[in-house]
Amino acid sequence: MSESGRNDPPEDSVPTNVDNSDVEYPYLRTPKQGNFAGGNNSGLNTSDPNAISSFLLIGKLKSVVYEVLYNLENHGNLHDIDEFIAVTEDCLKALKTVKVERRIEARRMNLSMRIQVNSSMNALTTPSNRELDDTLGDTVRTSAAMVSQGPQNYKAALLRQKLPSPKHSPSRTDVQTRGDVEAARYASALRAEERQRQAEERRFDILQEIKQKSEVADARSLRAKARRVEAEARQRMETLDRMDNGVRRAEEARRQTREKAQRAHSRVEQVLLTKELLQQNKALLLDKKMSDVEHNQEQMRGKLQKQALERQEAVRAAAERRRNLSQERQEKQQQREQHRVDNLRRIDEQKKVDQEVKQQKAREWEKKVQQHHVDTTAEAEAQIRKTEEKFQQSAQLLEEQREKRQQKLERQEQKLREAKERRDKELEARVTLEEMMPRMSEQEAEQQASRMSRLSITTVHHGKVFVDTYQKMSTQSAKDLNRSRLRVVFSRLSSAVTAALLMQCKHPLSELTTLSLGDMDYEYVRYFNAFDTLVKVLVEARKARDFGTMRQTSDVLLSLFVHEKEGRENVVYFIKSGCTASLSMCLRDEARSLPLKHNTEALRCAMEVLGMCLEKISADAQGAAKLIPVRDQLLNEMEVVGVDRVCVAVLQTCTEEEELYLAYTALCIIYTELSVITRRKGEVKRHWFQQITTSLFTLLQNMLTPNGSPLGECDVSLSGERVTILFCLFRTLNTLARWQLTKFQELLHDGSTDAGAAVDAAQERRGEIKRTVSADSLPALITRTELFHVLSGFFMFIHGHLEELETIPPSEDAAGTTGKNIRSSFEEALQFGVTLNGFPPFPCGNDSDPGDSHRLGGKHYHLRAALHECILLVGYLCFDDALLQDMMGWGRKKPLIGMMLNVLPIAYFSNARHILFPTILSAILQNNRNSMIVREEMSLAELLQFILQEYDPLTKRAKMYAQEHHKQLVAHKMETDPRFALMVKLQGKSWADMVDDDDLPPATPHSSETTSTTPAVEKEKLCKGLRATSLNPSNYFKLERRLPISYWPAAIEQLERLRQL
Structure with a gap:
């Protein structure tokens, strides 16, 4: 608890004099003097008031410790140890506070004494104050004497002296008197004592409360102890009663167990006796010696009776032992023991009577068993004879069944061998x-x-x-x-x-x-x-x-x-x-x-x-x-x-x-x-291009011309899955056309496959089976006739299902990529819905609503998108290709191009004209038959207005480029096609020649260096421009990306000429 713990008195004695060594007063030394405080420190024990308060705190702390130890040793006290610990901690904190205050005060006194001594020495050595040497020497000697008398005398001496403070200048005087300082210190000491007294009173009240609680707890523990004694006595009585009841129940259980054991033994004896009788019966059947069996039975019965008597004697001996043991435990309760003995005696008598009855019944049962044994023996002999006869009959039947099964297995093996041979032949012949x-x-x-x-x-x-x-x-x-x-x-x-x-x-x-x-x-x-x-x-x-x-x-x-x-x-x-x-x-x-x-x-x-x-x-x-x-x-x-x-x-x-x-x-x-x-540079593999194109057209033909005949208006064979594949087919074919348009168109020319198509047509007219493509020959390309049937079947199906056309969402991505250069007409087409951005997901059969998913017009039915891709494909096919343009004029009742115009709704001639009109322009360009057919189906003024609306916003340089290349194309056509040259001469000057030469700007270096162009070159430029940039699929439907501007003057001239007719 303190630094002087080694000098504390023993716990059983109360200290009368405490060495208050917690406050240390260091010796005052100066460089020129010795020890000024050489006195004895024991004088502080009687004069310092803090020593008294420390003594009281230590005494209270010890009393609290003794009381805690007493309460801990006495188990009857139920005080809370936490309260004792709290009081002890409060005492220790108060003691530490006093100790710290005393140390601070001692250090302060030591510092003040050092300052005063140093100032005195400085005053002695200063030349200006040499006349005060004697007076200061007396002052120092007086201070040394005061220090030797103790701290209190030293304090009084310091108060009497009026030395200047080191924090102030020597010229200032202290206005505070010694009486005021003593009064302030005395008042502070009184306040400290009052606070200590109040704290001690509070601690004393806490200790009194703890004592009262301990007394109450002692009384409560005494009452609890009395209740425990009563409960133990009551529990002992209940335990004795339970033991008596347990003994009675044990005796009853033993009695019942003995009865069950006797019944079980009797049952076992009966079963054993029955088994012995059966064995004896078998022995009688084998040996035919009844006399030996009866003798053995008599011996067995004697053994059984002897064993039963021995068991009874063992049971009686065990009961007697248990009875002797119970008598020793029942000496204190003679009355109940006598009653129990009487009950046991009555039970034994009843048991004997029951035993005699059982023995009587056993003897009667033995007589019945003997009679039953005789009857059973006779029945067994008769049964054995019948069984032998049945065995002989069953052996014959089994032999016959075995032969039949053997024959049946042989027939089945023969059938399996034949079926395996047929299956192997079918697998070998299967493609x-x-x-x-x-x-x-x-x-x-x-x-x-x-x-x-x-x-x-x-x-x-x-x-x-x-x-x-x-x-x-x-x-x-x-x-x-x-x-x-x-x-x-x-x-x-x-x-x-x-x-x-x-x-x-x-x-x-x-x-x-x-x-x-x-x-x-x-x-x-x-x-x-x-x-x-x-x-x-x-x-x-x-x-x-x-x-x-x-x-x-x-x-x-x-x-x-x-x-x-x-x-x-x-x-x-x-x-x-x-x-x-x-x-x-x-x-x-x-x-x-x-x-x-x-x-x-x-x-x-x-x-x-x-x-x-x-x-x-x-x-x-x-x-x-x-x-x-x-x-x-x-x-x-x-x-x-x-x-x-x-x-x-x-x-x-x-x-x-x-x-x-x-x-x-x-x-x-x-x-x-x-x-x-398509974005790579290099030579295209023609054979690979031909294979891909042929396979795509083959699948298209299989879907749109099932069984060799085109689809009709009321045909419902195109499900949601087939329409999705049609859209993917048209989109892939358009990709091939944008890659190599010239080769793509050449593959669809008749060429050498016309003979094969003619043979197929003749076979179909005669009702014969159409020839199949052999594995050894290359697949034939699709002809114009087959392409005509495919397109006519698709447009006829569209005509019958116009109400099922879905609504394509607007192409926001395409509008965002074009920006301000987009024309208002194409904006209308984008709002109408041009095409899908990618391949639609395949409509699987595990959708949540299959009826809505796969029916016509459902969410997976992309018929309008397939129609737009088909229109785009027809435009690519007809672009500057006379043979495929002629195919658009085929048809019995109505030509194909007329059917297409007749089938499509009115929206394709107004808002969605950007989807249809470029294809119509490609089909009628430099083809008079198709122009006349289109003139009958629609107004050519709309076509002329459409192309002029696209041509007028072009720059002057672009228009000049279009006219120059148009002239070169016309010159190339006149050189290669005599009929076209004759037609141009008969018609007179063209629209391009009638343009005033003064209106044309001077030729630029780019225009003067322009080389002559041909249709093949224009197609290659178109494909190159489409491959150069990655466009949104909707932007491929623009006019300039389907028909180059070099063909626009010819189209305008042709439409104006047709209007003048």
Whole structure:
């Protein structure tokens, strides 16, 4: 508690004199003097008032400690120890406060004495004050004497002296007197004593309260102890009663147990006796010695009776022992024990009576058993004879049935062998999908095989290097990634990637489908290359023909690819790790072995995953140049494996409803591949271009001319799925036309295929079967006749379903890209709805409302968008191509161009004229027959007004460019077409020649250097301009992107001439 704790008195004695060494008075020393305070410190114990207060606090603290120890030793006191601790802490705090005050006061006195002594010494050494040496020496000696007498005398001496303060100048005088200082100090001491007294009174009151609480707690504990004694006595009485009741219940239970045991023994004896009797009966049947059996029975009965007597004696002996033990415990309760003994005696008597009755019944039962044994023996002998006869009969029947089954099995085996032979013959004669692919020469096949071998080797090597590099560059550690929920799922998948354990993959795959994955899960998939496991599962499922597992695996891969944040990284990793090459190989193997009209689920799953990868990486590569090598890698792998050949075969063979989604997937792959290839520079592969175009027209012909006849107005064979595929077909054909328009038009000319078309037409008229394309010959291109039937069937279907045309949303993206240069007429077309921005999703059969999804005019029915794409395709076909323009004038009742104008609603001649009018201009340009047909169906003034509305806002330089190139085109036409030259001479001057030469501006260097142009050059310029920039699909419907401005003067001249007729 204090620094003088070693000198404290023992706990059992009260101290009378306390050494107050808590306050330390250091000796006062100066450099020139010795100790001024050399007195004894014991004088402070009697004169310092703080010593008295410290003594009282220590005494109170000790009394509190003694009381706490007493209450802790006495368990009857229920005081709260926290109260004692609080009081003790208060005493210690007060003692510490007194100690600190005394130390502060001592240090203050020491400092003041040092200052005074130093000032006195300085005054002695100053020359100006040498006359005061004697007086100051007396003062110092007086101060030393005062210090030696004690602190109180020293304080009084200091108060009597009027020395100057060190904080003030020597010239100032202290106005405060010694009496005031003493009075202030005395008042402060009185206030301190009063505060200490009040604190002591409060502590004393707290201690009194604690004592009162302890007394109350003692009384409460005494009452509780009395209650416990009463409860223990009551509990002892209840325990004795329970023991008595337990003894009675135990005796009753023993009695009942003995009865049950006796009954059980009697039952056992009966059963044993019955078994013995049965054994004796068997012995009698075998030996025919009844006398021995009876003797044995008598011996057995004697043994049983002896055993029963022994058991009874053992039971009696045990009861006697228990009775003796109970008598020892029941000496204090003789009355109840006597009653219990009487009850036991009565029970024993009753038991004996019951035993005699049971013995009597047993003897009667033995007599009945003996009689029953005799009867049973006779019945058993008769039954044995009957059984032997039945055995003989059943053996004969079994032999006959065995012979019949043998003959039946032989007939079934013969039928199975015949069915297997027929099935093998059918499989050998069935056509596979590989046979429908475009044929390759032997040299091309060898080159493809060598490229595939190199691709498989390099893909494995580069994929392994990429995976190792990704793991090294990853910011996540393998330990953290192993905490992912996917570790258990993919470990089970890895262990089940075999044909035998493939069924175990369904549950992990379903878990992957239902889990909500986070960033750590996606990083786990990429870090440990879980895509490779999924591709292996897909390949093994294809080999085992487990289409459900393939569907689940492809759904998991697609969900990883379409994620908003992680989809791009997953696709890039999937391609660079070599998984796309393995998947392409799987697709190629499936296409080789898949017969036609078989389940195409495996082919569909692989193509869907590849199509999604190609679509995502192509879209991302447009905004990120670093992804272009990844996209080119995927395209190279698909080219080497021959995925485009598989897509061509799929488009040519898919005609059924369940195969439409496969055709849609193949269309998506071809369209995405075309969107990349059309922007590359280089020579176009004519054979590849021809294959793609032919397959697209074949699918278009299969859908719009089923069974060789075009669709009618009331035909309902075009479902929502077929209309979606029609839109994709027209959009892909338009992409091909914008890429290579000249080659595209040449492929649709009749050429060498007219003979084949004529043969087909003759066979159809005779009712014969139309010839099929053989696998060994190249597929024939579509002719103008077939194209005419396709377009006429589509427009007739549109005419019958005009009310089902949907509303296309306005093309906001197209309007935003054109900005201020957009014309008001095309703004109206955009508000009307031009086309869709991309391929619409395929309407699947698991929609929530299939009736609204697949019916005509539903949310998945894009008939108007397909119509707009068809109109755009017709414009591309008729652009400066006389043969295809002539095809638009074919028709029995009404020409094709007239049918198109007659079918379309009035909106296409007003708000949506930008969709229709450019196609009409391409069809009638330099074609008098089509011009006359259009003149009968619509007003040519609207066409003239439309083209003038587009021509007038052009700049003067653009108009000059249009007129110069128009003149060059007319000159080239006159040189190459004599009939056109004669027609121009008969008509006189053209509209371009009648322009005043003075109005033309001087020739610029650009115009003077312009080379002569031809239709082929104009088509190439148009295609080049469309390929140069990435446009919104709606912007392709503008007039200048469908008909170059060099043809506008000719169109204006032709329309004005027709109006003058």
